[in-house]
Amino acid sequence: MDKIINWGILGCGNIANKFATDLQTVSGSVLRAVAAQDLDRAQNFAKKHTVERAYSNYTTLVNNPDLDVIYVATTHNFHYEHAALCLAANKAVLCEKPICVNAQEARKLVELSREKDIFLMEAMWTRFLPAVIRLKKDLDSGIIGTPQLVQADFGITKPQEAGSRFYENKLAAGALLDLGIYTINFANIVFGSHPERISGYAQFTNQGVDQLSTYNLLYSEGRQALLSAAVALPTPHQARIYGDKGRIVIDDFYHPQQYQIILNGKKPQQVDEIFDGFGYLYEAREVQQCLLGGKTESMICSLDETVAIMQVMDDLRKQWGLRYPNEN
Ligand SMILES: NC(=O)c1ccc[n+]([C@@H]2O[C@H](COP(=O)([O-])OP(=O)(O)OC[C@H]3O[C@@H](n4cnc5c(N)ncnc54)[C@H](OP(=O)(O)O)[C@@H]3O)[C@@H](O)[C@H]2O)c1
Known part of the structure; x- marks a missing residue:
């Protein structure tokens, strides 16, 4: 049997809620931990989606050794900082769109992911529908x-x-x-x-x-x-x-x-x-398949395309x- 992919979610807002709902339908993926800047929000989110751990800071989340991949679901301006935090902790990243605010930031993230050989993908869900x-x-x-x-x-x-x-x-x-x-x-x-x-x-x-x-x-x-x-x-x-x-x-x-x-x-x-659910399960499946296949990027949503x-x-x-x- 394939390894289970363990997910964390960074930022417990609007899209994170929809993604978490769809992730529950992805066989072989489990949402294990979430983090929000506000502990109550993280705990409420965890309760709603039956998640084991809820944190009030992102650093604890990315350092959780049980997680394989983090879905970054904060606002655009934070994507670079939060995706870089995940990569620095050797966690694969699915980052909401746009992956960063500009191409310079995006190139830095891609370099980091390639240097460390860690999966990175922008959550451009349309491509997988x-x-x-x-x-x-x-x-x-x-x-x-x-x-x-x-x-x-x-x-x-x-x-x-x-x-x-x-x-x-x-x-x-x-x-x-x-x-x-x-x-x-x-x-x-x-x-x-x-x-x-x-x-x-x-x-x-x-x-x-x-x-x-x-x-x-x-x-x-x-x-x-x-x-x-x-x-x-x-x-x-x-x-x-x-x-x-x-x-x-x-x-x-x-x-x-x-x-x-x-x-x-x-x-x-x-x-x-x-499509099933809100339509986010297809991008999650792609991440899962890439991780199981040892790939560090998706060919359907490649990093060069994202930067371009x-x-x-x-x-x-x-x-x-x-x-x-x-x-x-
Ligand atoms: N794929 C799609 O269909 C889709 C749809 C909607 C949005 N998105 C993308 O998803 C991302 C989040 O969108 P959203 O609608 O979910 O946003 P949101 O609910 O307004 O915010 C998401 C999270 O970002 C953090 N945040 C928001 N405002 C902040 C502020 N002023 N200062 C510090 N942190 C703040 C909070 O994290 P904490 O919970 O940790 O405090 C919040 O829960 C955006 O990049 C957007 O483009 C994608």
């Missing part, structure tokens, strides 16, 4: 010809409250890092490469982050992506991929359960690929003059 895996196969089969244009939008409405991780500059907030990252990942998945040229525009909040931003990415051979994200403007969350033989329309593209293939002059065909996407976001922010604390 059954519908996205099938979509990629359909695209590779040439079903719509060569994809030439991707359009995707990810706009939501979050209240502009003080301390909100969607608006606070000090929490590395904004539409690009939170939601635009999904659109860029999606375009890279479709084209199977990185953009060669990047341009974009942003509308800023009074906290100095992008509340609405658009990105125009140019890939090889003139292929293009037109993308947008917003934290104060709801949009349909749809992606459309156009090729010379037809198009594919994907509702809720960042967590799809179906998509429509519309070949030129033909009726739409629907493809259904339902951070660099795209750096380039966009540079065009807009958007900086976070401690960035020169």
Whole structure:
């Protein structure tokens, strides 16, 4: 029988709750310990998810010798510090998106993981969902010809409250890092490469982050992506991929359960690929399989790809003059 993978969770907030719920359905993985800055929050979380240990500090968590991997679920600005803390304690890391605030931080983490030969992955869960895996196969089969244009939008409405991780500059907030990252990942998945040229525009909040931003990415051979994200403007969350033989329309593209293939002059065909739970168990399974296989990174969400996407976001922010604390 395979070894059980023992998990810890660092940060007991919103997404950690959903991830912990899904992790319970992953056979061969067990959530053994959690840590929050507040002991009550950690204990309540542990009780809710039937976890043995709850800590009021992250250092005790990462030094727990029973753990194989830590899921880092704090806000963007803390990802570098918290993932580095885990790696320094020789723990594998699944870190929420974006893996860091900028490419420089991401490169440092990747170096650390490669130097120490320890697994590291950004929790870009979309890449592991059954519908996205099938979509990629359909695209590779040439079903719509060569994809030439991707359009995707990810706009939501979050209240502009003080301390909100969607608006606070000090929490590395904004539409690009939170939601635009999904659109860029999606375009890279479709084209199977990185953009060669990047341009974009942003509308800023009074906290100095992008509340609405658009990105125009140019890939090889003139292929293009037109993308947008917003934290104060709801949009349909749809992606459309156009090729010379037809198009594919994907509702809720960042967590799809179906998509429509519309070949030129033909009726739409629907493809259904339902996911279980909230959809986070597939990334957890990937981590488990990588650890059991002795791998230090995932080929579906590689570290070079993660850094390249951070660099795209750096380039966009540079065009807009958007900086976070401690960035020169
Ligand atoms: N994959 C997805 O679908 C998905 C969805 C939502 C969010 N996310 C990502 O997950 C991460 C967390 O998002 P969330 O919605 O879960 O955030 P959250 O609930 O607001 O915060 C998560 C944790 O971060 C720490 N934290 C929050 N604000 C802080 C502050 N001002 N100072 C110090 N620590 C603070 C707390 O850790 P303690 O509990 O230890 O105090 C909190 O529990 C983000 O990077 C986000 O992009 C991913």
